[in-house]
Amino acid sequence: MKAMNWYRNNWYYVGGIIFVVLAIAMSLFGEHIDPVRRIMVVGFMGLLIHQFEEYVLPSGFPMVWNIVQSGERERYDRYPMNKNTSFVCNVCIMYPLYIAGIIFSDCHVWGLMLMFFSIGQVVIHGIIFNVKMRRLYNPGVATCCSSSSLWASTISGMWRRISRWRGGTMWRRLSC
Numbered sequence: 001m002k003a004m005n006w007y008r009n010n011w012y013y014v015g016g017i018i019f020v021v022l023a024i025a026m027s028l029f030g031e032h033i034d035p036v037r038r039i040m041v042v043g044f045m046g047l048l049i050h051q052f053e054e055y056v057l058p059s060g061f062p063m064v065w066n067i068v069q070s071g072e073r074e075r076y077d078r079y080p081m082n083k084n085t086s087f088v089c090n091v092c093i094m095y096p097l098y099i100a101g102i103i104f105s106d107c108h109v110w111g112l113m114l115m116f117f118s119i120g121q122v123v124i125h126g127i128i129f130n131v132k133m134r135r136l137y138n139p140g141v142a143t144c145c146s147s148s149s150l151w152a153s154t155i156s157g158m159w160r161r162i163s164r165w166r167g168g169t170m171w172r173r174l175s176c
Contacts, residue, residue, distance in 0.1 A: 008087045012055035015090075019048040037105040043114060044098040050121070050143040051090055061139040062086055068132045 007014065022045050030038055054061035062081040066072040070080055097117075101110040125144040130136060 007091075008083060011087055011091050012051050015048040016052045016056065019045055019052065022048070034105060036111065037102060040098070040102045040105050040111060040114070043118060044102060046118070046143070047094065047098060050140055053143045054140040055086065059139060064129065064133070064138050068129055068138075 022041060026033075026038070026041060026045070030041075033041070062083075063076055065081040066076040066079060072079055094117075097110075098114060101114045104110050121140070121144045125138060125141040129138040130141065
């Protein structure tokens with residue numbers, strides 16, 4: 001229980017360490033990895049650095065979410081986005097989805113789902129939050145809108161997947 005509490009309070013630092021390890025591994029061994037899988041790993045790295053910006057440097061994303069999206073004015077530091085919901089959304093949901101996308105990189109549905117998620121991040125951080133806050137910056141917008149890893153993985157991943165769709169029914173095109 002103590003270890004889980006520690007991880008719940010520090011998962012974004014662990015994600016930063018995983019980012020550094022993956023960056024080193026990709027620079028040393030990336031050329032030996034299948035191109036689609038490499039794109040998925042780079043996308044996961046983009047997610048990790050994006051979360052680091054949201055929760056560590058400069059941080060403040062839960063408060064922005066609570067005020068801007070949920071309209072919370074009294075307990076904006078705790079409700080509805082708090083350490084537990086952030087942990088569940090990012091670690092328990094997004095990490096397994098990205099890891100499954102890396103493992104099953106030949107399955108088009110996984111890759112497209114994660115690429116549309118990345119596009120959604122750009123819309124939320126780059127447009128919706130900025131318009132509602134009347135500011136140019138919010139926690140997560142720098143890595144989301146300018147990160148070459150998110151844009152590169154999204155654009156090249158979609159191009160690769162669409163270029164593989166030749167012939168057959170729609171189901172066969174979307175299946176693994």
